[in-house]
Amino acid sequence: VSFGFEDVAPEEKTRRVGSVFSRVASRYDVMNDFMSGGLHRHWKDMFVRRVRPRAGDSILDMAGGTGDIAFRMAERGARVTVADINEDMLAVGKERAAKRGLQGLSWLRQNAEELSFGDAHFDAYTIAFGIRNVTRIQSALDEAHRVLKVGGRFYCLEFSTTTWPGFDKIYDAYSLRIVPKIGRIVAQDEDSYRYLVESIRRFPPMNAFKAMIEKAGFVQTKVEPILGGLVAIHSGWKV
Numbered sequence: 001v002s003f004g005f006e007d008v009a010p011e012e013k014t015r016r017v018g019s020v021f022s023r024v025a026s027r028y029d030v031m032n033d034f035m036s037g038g039l040h041r042h043w044k045d046m047f048v049r050r051v052r053p054r055a056g057d058s059i060l061d062m063a064g065g066t067g068d069i070a071f072r073m074a075e076r077g078a079r080v081t082v083a084d085i086n087e088d089m090l091a092v093g094k095e096r097a098a099k100r101g102l103q104g105l106s107w108l109r110q111n112a113e114e115l116s117f118g119d120a121h122f123d124a125y126t127i128a129f130g131i132r133n134v135t136r137i138q139s140a141l142d143e144a145h146r147v148l149k150v151g152g153r154f155y156c157l158e159f160s161t162t163t164w165p166g167f168d169k170i171y172d173a174y175s176l177r178i179v180p181k182i183g184r185i186v187a188q189d190e191d192s193y194r195y196l197v198e199s200i201r202r203f204p205p206m207n208a209f210k211a212m213i214e215k216a217g218f219v220q221t222k223v224e225p226i227l228g229g230l231v232a233i234h235s236g237w238k239v
């Protein structure tokens with residue numbers, strides 16, 4: 001499997017991704033603002049508007065990290081389970097939730113590829129900027145389908161490939177040259193940020209990923225590109 005541009009054994013990828021997020025956890029939120037110029041907040045708002053969480057919905061926010069998506073959904077009255085493989089990211093999230101006095105959240109260490117929940121458990125499954133870090137993506141999608149109730153919705157927010165001519169070049173230069181430097185200067189961690197950029201490049205194109213969602217059993221799948229597909233929202237239904 002790929003770790004950035006390198007090919008490594010699956011267990012090695014899981015281990016390395018773990019250490020990347022343990023290293024970046026404490027600076028994760030400021031770095032997101034810094035590197036996206038605050039845009040990630042707008043993408044996350046847009047994403048949660050698509051999910052349309054309702055009061056009382058039971059939602060699994062997978063790879064939920066420090067809680068950005070979960071908080072937006074809890075504010076609308078949903079009961080959110082924030083699940084992530086990395087305890088350090090979850091610890092930062094719990095602290096942020098406590099500071100905000102947010103209710104209705106539970107935090108759980110889980111590997112997206114192998115969930116401990118029973119079948120047909122949740123009304124919706126969300127995963128934001130998480131799936132590309134997962135070692136066995138198809139297993140994670142199969143698990144998402146399994147834990148959703150019939151009528152449940154799947155939503156994924158992820159970097160993809162922009163189809164806007166010219167914009168792709170600018171983005172290449174920014175992400176490959178500038179982001180790792182920001183990582184070095186601001187977070188003293190060039191390698192982690194190089195991985196994050198490279199992992200975006202190795203992620204399947206929008207339609208290939210949509211096909212994987214369908215393979216997991218989801219129907220009425222949709223992809224909504226943002227900025228020509230720099231970021232994309234994929235969704236589907238379990239029926």
Ligand code: SAM
Pocket residue numbers: 017021062063064065066067068069083084085086089110111112113127128129130133134135
């Ligand atoms: N969803 C959050 C957000 O949008 O800010 C966090 C995204 S962060 C870029 C990616 C997260 O995926 C990390 O917290 C990481 O620990 C988690 N992750 C990576 N592999 C995972 C796996 N196999 N199962 C669950 N979480 C995983």
